[in-house]
Amino acid sequence: MSKAAAIEAVNLTKQYDNGRGCRDVSIRVGKGEAFGFLGPNGAGKSTFVKMLVGLVTPTSGHARLLGEPIGTLAAKRHIGYLPELYRYQEWLSGEEVVRLHAKLCGIQRKVADERVPRLLEEVGLGLRGRDRVKNYSKGMQQRLGLACALVNDPAIVFLDEPSSALDPIGRREVRTILARLKAQGKTIFLNSHLLEDVEALCDRIALLNNGVILRHGSVSEVIHTRTRWLFKVGGLSPLLLEALREATGLPIRLAAGRENAPDSLNGLAPIWMEAELDNEEQAGWMNALIIEQGMTLYEVAKAKERLEEWFVEAVSGLSQRGERA
């Protein structure tokens, strides 16, 4: 295995008696890379992460974290992990929980004295860290989980749905923290349904469905990014639309999902058209053609194909429930 890999899994498999789990998952995540792991509910994402962090023993295959076999103490020293479903000891205060994790990681008290309050501040708990965990909301528990995951200053951070219970401000804070971690050179393995988080942070992604990787690669590779342009025009008629298509050779159409009035093609009301263009020059040419044809151009907008659309398209038509016949 390459020394440069932070995470390297080869045919990692976990088969449960009920047929769930994941099969022959092979991935490689480089040091300092942010990797997004996507898939519908029950796809086997959490099982895969649990194998990597030593909670679940693989049925077959092997993996290493920074060259250390998964499940070993040496591998665990490199990681911070925020599980998806978890609770901390509710009879402890938030600060005591983070200190407990620091102790388990062998962090000296002096270091913990400096680091724990700083982390609590960073994740937005601050002095609420002195409250008992039993009084925490789900969002506060998630913030506490993030502080625990980072207490040992890990080289690899595994995050399983890190912001699913957070409000929009909390999500933005978590995204900022993750961006900072990435800037510090940490390797981030992100399991998330919040695709905008994945899109904003991750360099590469993999899509898991029914325990098997369907696609993987860089974000732009896997979603085949094409730029979709939107034009809001007045005076469009079916004849003019056909003339535009002939002139450009592009599949120009009325924009889906836009509120186009029923009689808009008779030229009375502004209308949204859309076209997939290779570059901005083509967009400029389209603008010129629209003006030349005597139409009014109100607005031009660029809309990238979103990860969410790609995700839905990739798993549509496939069984996602892992049922056995």
Added chain:
Amino acid sequence: MITIMTMTWKELLRKRVLVLTLLMTAVFLLAFWFVADTLGYRNMGVFNRSGDIDLIEQFTRGAFILMLGFFFGGFVLAFLAIFSSFSAIAGEAEQGVMQAMLPRPIPRWKWFAGRWLGFVSLGVGYALVLFVSILAVTSAHAGIPRDPALLLRSFLLFASVVPLIISVSMLGSGFFSALGNGVFMTMLYGAGWLGGMIEKLSGSLDLDAHLMQPLNTITGLMSLAMPADAIQRQMLAELLSFDQLTDFVPLTDNIFSLFAFGNLPSASFMIYTAIYGAGAFASGMLRFQRKDL
């Protein structure tokens, strides 16, 4: 391991398990005081014709009070051991506490041993408080044995129920859900206790040996499944020097048999009990090592 053990202490203190147990123990001791006062020599004919204290009668009263006290004490200790540990693995896995803790660089055996030590140390500490309290209350109203070596042996037997039950409970917690294990442990302890009780009572029945055979087999199996009650009987036999005093003190009377002795466990059975406890501990640890969380 020390970190996990101190976390366990903190858990039992903060969850008020110990406070409630001590509070209820205080209530029991208060009631026990009045029982001991009623049964003690102050209200009984323990003086002989010359007006001196009849030592045998005083010891007999003391023995009876001790048996009553440890009859209850054995129950309380066993249930404290069960209820403090029955969800040690399954409960924490169900709640997701372990999912957050075990990816830390700590071997699973240390986690298991730390939890076990935490539960056992607190249980044994409570056993000491209970043991001394029962002896002190009895001593205020009747005679009790005062040989330190004998008291130490008795205490060790009394407290040994704690590691035994906690080992089995943590083993069960590796297989069953928290609720299922709580029910399993209560039933298992109940079966062992019932086996011991039937054994005690059957000893006082004048039945033919061949009629007793099936009963003995069943009670034997029950005691093998959970030997805690047998340990308690052995503890009382040690405390009251059963083998030495049985000619002077009527310790085999039916009323004593009901609370205490019956057939005392053999040395082989005590060895079996030790192996049973150690086996449960080792199996529990092995199960936890391999458990998917």
